[in-house]
Amino acid sequence: MKRKVYNEVIYDEQTPLLNVPELVDNKTSNTVCFKSKAKDMEPINLPTERVPDWQNKAVELFGEMLDKYKGLRLFMDSCVRCGSCSDKCHYFLGTGDPKNMPVSRQELMRSVYRKYFTMQGKIFKNSKDCVAFDDNILKDWFTYFYQCSECRRCCVFCPQGIDTAEVTMAAREIMARLGVGTKYVTEVVHKVYTTGNNLGIWAPAWIDNCKFLEEELIEETGLKIPLPVDVNGAEVLLVPPSADNFVNTNTMLGYAKMFYAAGVSWTTSTFCNEGGNFGMFLNYHNYKTINNRILKAARDLNVKYILWGECGHAWRAGYMTRTLSGSMDFLTVKYPKHVCQFTNEMIKKGAFKLDKTANDHLKVTYHDPCNVARATTGMLEPPRDIIRATCNNFKEMHPDTTREKTFCCGGGGGMLADELMSMRMAGSKPRCMAVKATGANYLATPCAICKANFGESLKFWDTGAVVGGVHDLLSNALILNH
């Protein structure tokens, strides 16, 4: 394998090479999200316009964040600019804008930190390393902190364990509380409060969709496989990403068949039919409030336990549930559990009859969504085990691009907005090149945002693969009893 020190070549000779790009200053400085609207900011408890005296308020909020998060406090001090992360961000690899190197992204925040919170800023008032919080830096913050998908890949390579996602989250919280948000994220959070999910599907439409999917299943299998909604006293509350009900319906059918075959009663809730937590991309208050809805839905429906669906950000937020939303002791599974873990346990128990040849037309490869694989508990094996149990043709991508070193799809972290399309395609490049190298025609991934972004980018980069869920494969392979 070819490897150079400052020009990391990620793939072997036979496969397309992805070199570290040349630095092009300000290449993506114009790819900016639309600003939030007052109608979205007001209902989610944020200032509708920039607060008065915002420069000082920002510094005050910065201080508050430093006191609240050990991560931020440490990461502001401990970077030595070793450059280990500089070629690790998919947005940098895709665009070549130096401010997309994780270290420079952090530096946007750190330069403000130095100005107001260190001796250096007090002694060297005019140093260019210490930047006063003004319009220019706010513009950079708004641009580049919304060009970070909080995927944490850089953290894996940092000798100090500096997590850019923490820095990004803090910066976004400060901006949000100054009244500066993006239209996409605030709109989605607002929709969660009104309809219960990110896509804005009202309860009747959700029920209707489930009925429609039931009919699909009858046509396909001849069996009455339920997709229950708001069933009081069911065993499982499934919190899927709402996109599974609406766009990636094969995954939803996969859950339904899986629960049917396992003989487990389950339900979705119209109050909370969304796991994906966009509050995480905005501020702690909304992060928590959205997550609280899951436990409320579980209490209201008297379920035994909660399973989180195939969604990356849902899982990251869900993983924090006991800190964010309080005890889960009223449930039988007292900690967050992912549907892939559940399915995998069932497969291990031998609950399913599986016909692997049903997936023989697929050459499958698996994409670790950043938040499932890396941002939380590191769920690396369960989805792979499911794929191995249901497919004959499974090929891993290059080891530098899987497991904890996985690349982001390019659309995570509140970046799935249409105005960021060029960023999304550029950020997706490293992953798509790795997919192309395997020659796979099916990219399995348990994350709704990955599915949405790959839907576009796999075509854009000519990979010849389509994207789908992990439970889609199970759905194909499952033999149901009549």
Next chain:
Amino acid sequence: MNLYAIILSFAAYIAVIIFITGFIGRLVTYFRTPAPLRIPLTPAPKTYFGALMRLFGNAIFFYPLLRKSKFLWLYGYVFHVSFFLVIMRHLRYFLYPVPEWVMSFQSLGVYAGYSLALSILFLFARRMFSDRDVYISLTEDYFALFLLLIIAGTGLLMHYYYRPYLVDIKSFSLGLTTFDWSAPSTDLLFIIHLLSVMLLVIYFPFGKLLHSGAIWFSPTIGKPDDISVRKYKNPWDKV
């Protein structure tokens, strides 16, 4: 005892006091800042012991850097080890009689002086010639390297070419520990060496060198992934 001895001794005390209070102050701040949301880095150990082992592995062998580039790891590592050895060698100026184990560092310390200077040059060159590293480097980075280069350079020069009168230096450094101050040699190289060391020590708790203390509190490397067994409360937002 003369004015020269008193001024240098007091400067040394002030430097050390700033270093200790500043550094400990930072560590206390780190320790007291809550970490409400757990962010252990995948693949995370499941127990505190495992996390501690990973933290030590990271802090002692820098292995994430190894994943990035073996070359950078090598001179980064050589730099830190040499620095440690050189400090060990210098203990002989502060201890009397010199213990056996400090003596065993003497010749190693000299070689370490060379590798220290060499690795600093490499680290410098990296920040001068690789365009990504040039972009991310700040004045502070060059300043720290420059200071270290002066310290290592003057140290080596004093060992090989312009040897100052060591007995005076030792009585000065020992005098600092016993509060019996005496004047060190007035050799220019020695004064530059001493003043740069003081500057480094004063700068230590206020800049990037804090990474030496910060890593021990890292919520990503040093924490286990035990969220399914342990409940974590958020101290500033109880639910």
